Amino acid sequence: MNWRRMWIVAQTDLKQLIQARDYWIPMAALGAMFFLIVPAILLLTITQIGDVEMVSQISKTLKVLPQAAQAQIQGSDPAGRTAYALAVFLFAPVAVVVPLTISTAVGASTIVGERERGTGEFLAHSPATAREIYFGKLAASLIPGYFTTIVGFGAYSLLVNLVVGPSVGGWFFPTPNWWLMVLWVIPPFLAITLSIVLRLSAKVKSTAAASQASGLVSLPVIMIAYSQSTGALFGGLIVGAIIGAVAWTIAALSLSRGFRSVTRARLLGVANEV
Amino acid sequence: MDLTVHLDAVSHRFGEVQALDELCFSAPTAKITVLLGPNGAGKTTTIRAITGAIAPLHGTVRTFGLDPAPESNNVRIRCGVVSAKPALYDRLSGHDNLLYSAQLYEVDPDVTEARIIECATRFGIQDALEHQVGGYSTGMKTRLALSRSLLHDPDLLLFDEPTSGLDPESSQAVLDLIRELTNEGKTVVMCTHLLSEAEGLADHVVIMESGRSLVEGESEALMKKFWPTPTFRIAATVPDQLDRLVHLPGVLGINRLEDAQVFVDHLGRIPALVAHLAADGVQITRVEPHEPTLEDLYFAARTGAGLLDNPLHPHSATQFQPGGSEVATHPTTTVGANS
Numbered sequence: 176m177n178w179r180r181m182w183i184v185a186q187t188d189l190k191q192l193i194q195a196r197d198y199w200i201p202m203a204a205l206g207a208m209f210f211l212i213v214p215a216i217l218l219l220t221i222t223q224i225g226d227v228e229m230v231s232q233i234s235k236t237l238k239v240l241p242q243a244a245q246a247q248i249q250g251s252d253p254a255g256r257t258a259y260a261l262a263v264f265l266f267a268p269v270a271v272v273v274p275l276t277i278s279t280a281v282g283a284s285t286i287v288g289e290r291e292r293g294t295g296e297f298l299a300h301s302p303a304t305a306r307e308i309y310f311g312k313l314a315a316s317l318i319p320g321y322f323t324t325i326v327g328f329g330a331y332s333l334l335v336n337l338v339v340g341p342s343v344g345g346w347f348f349p350t351p352n353w354w355l356m357v358l359w360v361i362p363p364f365l366a367i368t369l370s371i372v373l374r375l376s377a378k379v380k381s382t383a384a385a386s387q388a389s390g391l392v393s394l395p396v397i398m399i400a401y402s403q404s405t406g407a408l409f410g411g412l413i414v415g416a417i418i419g420a421v422a423w424t425i426a427a428l429s430l431s432r433g434f435r436s437v438t439r440a441r442l443l444g445v446a447n448e449v
Numbered sequence: 450m451d452l453t454v455h456l457d458a459v460s461h462r463f464g465e466v467q468a469l470d471e472l473c474f475s476a477p478t479a480k481i482t483v484l485l486g487p488n489g490a491g492k493t494t495t496i497r498a499i500t501g502a503i504a505p506l507h508g509t510v511r512t513f514g515l516d517p518a519p520e521s522n523n524v525r526i527r528c529g530v531v532s533a534k535p536a537l538y539d540r541l542s543g544h545d546n547l548l549y550s551a552q553l554y555e556v557d558p559d560v561t562e563a564r565i566i567e568c569a570t571r572f573g574i575q576d577a578l579e580h581q582v583g584g585y586s587t588g589m590k591t592r593l594a595l596s597r598s599l600l601h602d603p604d605l606l607l608f609d610e611p612t613s614g615l616d617p618e619s620s621q622a623v624l625d626l627i628r629e630l631t632n633e634g635k636t637v638v639m640c641t642h643l644l645s646e647a648e649g650l651a652d653h654v655v656i657m658e659s660g661r662s663l664v665e666g667e668s669e670a671l672m673k674k675f676w677p678t679p680t681f682r683i684a685a686t687v688p689d690q691l692d693r694l695v696h697l698p699g700v701l702g703i704n705r706l707e708d709a710q711v712f713v714d715h716l717g718r719i720p721a722l723v724a725h726l727a728a729d730g731v732q733i734t735r736v737e738p739h740e741p742t743l744e745d746l747y748f749a750a751r752t753g754a755g756l757l758d759n760p761l762h763p764h765s766a767t768q769f770q771p772g773g774s775e776v777a778t779h780p781t782t783t784v785g786a787n788s
Contacts, residue, residue, distance in 0.1 A: 194541070293534040293536045294536050296532040297530075297536040297550075299500075300532075439503065
């Protein structure tokens, strides 16, 4: 495989995405809502407003957390401990949902879109191999989602440290488990989701159908990713590492088969199964 | 003759649709080969088979002497394709569309910018390069697609309806540029259903129908093959008087209705024949030498109509012998590539 050519395909898709404000403005809003707005409201409510009843109710629910998780919670007063638990455990899975949603939206239209616009004809006649096109499209779908996660993760870290930090004795975020989740657990789940979404994008007849089908198919993956990332945070570093390793294995298998879904006939829209 | 493309008994189906049916033809190097045929004749599928974008179910495709299926990289990198729809990225600028192609086709990065300007200038699109393609007119898109096809200096150019959507001036400019390309040694295979644009441009013609080639060969040779006998039409105030022509020297036969279609050994006979008739008191109202066109060939190949007008053709409905006597033969409308 010519990696340079693969990157050219990805780069061109990303250039088009940057031009598509109608796409990235809602996605940026989604990221901002999950990583900044909702956490800011909740954490400020707990730490600044000091709603005693609410804090006490949430504190009670913390008791259902596993012992290992409870042991990690820092803070001297109930508000601080509650805010810490929310910051570290409740919003963690958001870091999975946002990139998966964004990447699914990009990936769903990436191959069927080429066919619909007629540009599939250009790619089909080009020297790029089906594998280079597939992995180029994969990278172009993965990067926006993961980029949002990294930026969101940075913004969220800042928010959490500024809002909750004073209550728990200083800046504490990101915790080792969060690093593990962002760098080790999320990427394979993104890859698994995209391997399915790109396969659908290659096979369906329209972008609308691809979006519908991708939403349906990626939902269970998002739920699994959500639960696994939560487990990774609750279960400690070893559990996180194992979850990540299993996800990487599944992703590798899924991707190694997925590239076969991109054929020149499908880019042209003349495959019998299209 | 050097061949850049050769297809032998190529067949392909899309579900129930037979797109190519034992298609055979060759495209000579540094010539313009025009694939002529109605919509659905299989022209676009043929282009796709030549670059290996589709792998035909049966038959042999050779492009530069290579099988485009296993040798796709070596074949495609030497081809420049303009598809029926320009296949451009609307959200990118004209420049970025060209850059994408240059990168995929591995144009030397040191000369990429210069090539982009050169090719865009050739098609008069250089001033719009920084604009988003979504705002281009149809003609601008076609010209950008043509520029893109030349960026990597391909040896074989495959144009699928390259003038669709262009105004007459732009169409003519594009056709002139296509001619220039063959003068530079490039081979062009062009699909069209517009007989007017193929006329005068085609060095080699393939007339297609239902995925088959009905007729294939060099334009001039085909004309001579299908219309071996020069003809002219002549009309007179008293049409019966035109029957005298059959006894005159150089006349091979006539086919007369209101006017007469006269078959002669060469068109240089016409002045003498006209003078002879005039001297006999025949009042001639019209004389029209017939030069067969690609249009005649196209309809002759597709319907056999033109051939039925030619009494001296071996497949014609009625043959006249010199001197005027008629010989009835069996009519046929099938014109094979080797007929």
